[in-house]
Amino acid sequence: MKRRKFLKNSGLGGAALIGGTLAASCGPESKTKTVISNQSITKPIVIATWDVPNATAKAFEVLAGKGNSLDSVEQGVMVEEADVTNQSVGKGGRPDRDGKVTLDSCIMDKDSRCGAVVYLQDVVHAVSVARKVMEETPHVILAGDGARQFALEMGFPQDDLLTEKSKKEWLEWKKTSKYEPVINIENHDTIGMLAIDSNGDIAGACTTSGMAYKMAGRVGDSPIIGAGLFVDNEIGGATATGMGEEVVRTVGSFLIVELMRQGKSPQEACEEGVKRIIAKKENYRDIQIGFIAVNKAGETGAYCIHPGFSYRKYTEEGHQNIPAESYIKS
Numbered sequence: 150m151k152r153r154k155f156l157k158n159s160g161l162g163g164a165a166l167i168g169g170t171l172a173a174s175c176g177p178e179s180k181t182k183t184v185i186s187n188q189s190i191t192k193p194i195v196i197a198t199w200d201v202p203n204a205t206a207k208a209f210e211v212l213a214g215k216g217n218s219l220d221s222v223e224q225g226v227m228v229e230e231a232d233v234t235n236q237s238v239g240k241g242g243r244p245d246r247d248g249k250v251t252l253d254s255c256i257m258d259k260d261s262r263c264g265a266v267v268y269l270q271d272v273v274h275a276v277s278v279a280r281k282v283m284e285e286t287p288h289v290i291l292a293g294d295g296a297r298q299f300a301l302e303m304g305f306p307q308d309d310l311l312t313e314k315s316k317k318e319w320l321e322w323k324k325t326s327k328y329e330p331v332i333n334i335e336n337h338d339t340i341g342m343l344a345i346d347s348n349g350d351i352a353g354a355c356t357t358s359g360m361a362y363k364m365a366g367r368v369g370d371s372p373i374i375g376a377g378l379f380v381d382n383e384i385g386g387a388t389a390t391g392m393g394e395e396v397v398r399t400v401g402s403f404l405i406v407e408l409m410r411q412g413k414s415p416q417e418a419c420e421e422g423v424k425r426i427i428a429k430k431e432n433y434r435d436i437q438i439g440f441i442a443v444n445k446a447g448e449t450g451a452y453c454i455h456p457g458f459s460y461r462k463y464t465e466e467g468h469q470n471i472p473a474e475s476y477i478k479s
Contacts, residue, residue, distance in 0.1 A: 242358025341388025369393020385444035415450030
């Protein structure tokens with residue numbers, strides 16, 4: 150059976166058989182779930198890591214047109230994936246130490262469906278491939294050559310992601326580099342986005358080209374559901390940026406949503422998420438971690454280790470870049 154036919158049959162005919170498995174892997178309904186109550190659902194809202202006004206403007210445009218939160222976050226982060234001046238996402242992203250631009254991305258919707266790609270090459274819109282994984286296959290994550298093959302079969306155009314600017318910087322880095330990750334607060338960041346639509350439904354997306362000059366094959370937190378991104382439509386959502394290895398170790402985004410389930414505000418939950426990492430990382434001053442979160446009522450929060458991290462917030466009341474509070478004050 151041809152691969153395309155297999156995918157179609159698996160995604161449709163096999164849905165009844167695998168539905169429970171997919172739900173279990175992405176956050177099933179729990180009998181002990183605490184629902185945020187006695188709070189009115191906010192008007193549509195979009196938040197995103199870092200100062201990305203074009204991305205949040207596009208996402209809110211979708212919501213203002215009565216679009217859903219899933220389309221909103223996908224189209225929002227696609228703006229950054231296509232922006233060659235953003236060297237941490239999509240086309241123009243900084244390569245690994247072997248000169249290959251590899252993308253990681255995930256997406257999650259109101260029904261806890263999710264999809265992800267890791268180590269994807271030659272395709273700009275990793276987030277859209279992740280959505281296709283979610284919608285067209287019985288799987289959650291596709292990786293490497295398999296992710297690339299799937300993307301091309303789904304009709305995504307092939308593109309050279311390494312721009313001349315990123316190539317020149319990589320060649321310069323090679324002159325003095327050691328075979329170890331380059332760690333500072335500028336060389337790796339991620340676009341994570343969360344949205345609530347007019348129906349009160351939440352979705353999230355996260356996309357990155359990963360740590361600059363990483364070891365070939367390295368995958369951070371961004372495409373890992375529960376680490377770089379997590380959404381629970383009854384509670385809220387969270388997403389992360391920074392040194393992905395540390396976010397993975399604490400399952401950071403899932404932790405923040407669970408803290409909100411227990412009654413903490415998004416701000417309190419983000420602060421606790423960062424402090425959990427700091428408590429387990431002796432040299433935490435050498436890394437940057439940032440979290441953002443939104444709860445079902447539309448309250449938001451953000452927190453990071455070092456000053457300098459901010460997040461974009463777009464509602465009907467306005468479009469703001471908000472500096473995040475930090476554990477280290479200066």
